[in-house]
Amino acid sequence: MPPGQSTIAPEVDALFNFILYSAIVFFAIVVLTIVYFVIRYRRRGKEELTSGVTQNLKLEILWTAIPIILVVIVFFWGFRVYLKMYVSPKDAYEIKVTGQQWFWSFNYPNGASTVNDLVVPVGKPIRLLMSSKDVIHSFYVPDFRIKMDVLPNRYTGIWFEAPEVGEHNLFCAEYCGTSHSDMIGRVRVLGEYEFDQWIQEGAGAGEGVSPAEYGKQLYTSKACVTCHRIDGVPHTGPSFLGIYGEAQKMADGSSVTVDENYIRESILHPQAKIVAGFQPVMPTYQGLLDDRQIDALIAFIKSLKKE
Ligand code: CUA
Secondary structure (H helix, E strand, O other): OOOOOOOOHHHHHHHHHHHHHHHHHHHHHHHHHHHHHHHHOOOOOOOOOOOOOOOOHHHHHHHHHHHHHHHHHHHHHHHHHHHHHHOOOOOOEEEEEEEEOOEEEEEOOOOOEEEOEEEEEOOOOEEEEEEEOOOOEEEEEHHHOEEEEEOEOOOEEEEEOOOOOEEEEEEEOOOOOOOHHHOOEEEEEEOHHHHHHHHHHHHHOOOOOOHHHHHHHHHHHOOHHHOOOOOOOOOOOOOOOOOOOOEEEEOOOOEEEOOHHHHHHHHHOOOOOOEOOOOOOOOOOEOOEOHHHHHHHHHHHHHOOOO
8 A cells, every 4th residue: 555644544554454464474373284284194104093183172262262352353443443534523624525427526615616636735634525426436545545435315424634735546446337447536635825725716717818728627627538538539428629510410310510509508418419329428517617617618629620
């Protein structure tokens, strides 16, 4: 495992190492005993027979009691760490996490939101309130030693505190369909001042750049890039290159010209029109993008012209 980067990590590692090293010790005892017995009691000739041993009470008590003691220790130790991990402190900063095929979105208390990029302040307990829009996902940050299933129709929660500024990998640890392996992100731990700064700026993103340029940023930051390429090669969804103004064949046989209204509809109601040859797997971006951001994405798609 990578070095632990959360306050709970040393406790998880201590328990893990206890289990690992006791397993190694008992593995060695068992294997060495086998080797010793194989040599000591090997068959030497027809006359020499082993005496008939039926039982040994002392030995049986010993090999029952020792494993029970070990298992009970692991249980209580594990239960303690588990409770610590899942019961968040009262003053924790709460962020809403949504998993869906195939990206993560994060909603902050002040209304800011990010995709695949969880930004948190350093040295503060962070509580994650999680749910899924479709299938079961699993929120996993190896550096923090935390992992929790993210379910549809039910909230789950987990918390952590990162004592140092830095960046950490975030994975989905539950096979959730075609692009499961693309469901990756990062956790950025910022200094308290930088975090305040960042969260204030959240509302003003995209100012001072052209709509197409802002759309390009959103294309990556809102994870369109996971399914839609811009080089003409189809992926999970159609490529965006040169589609604007072109007629597209739909799955139901009809033909649709790609214009502003079609793009907007496809972002907010992805199931309304499915391009022939693709699966109806896109999630809705209703609530994840405001009108200005949708305009920017349209401007970006318009700008992608074939040479
Ligand atoms: Cu979501 Cu795997």
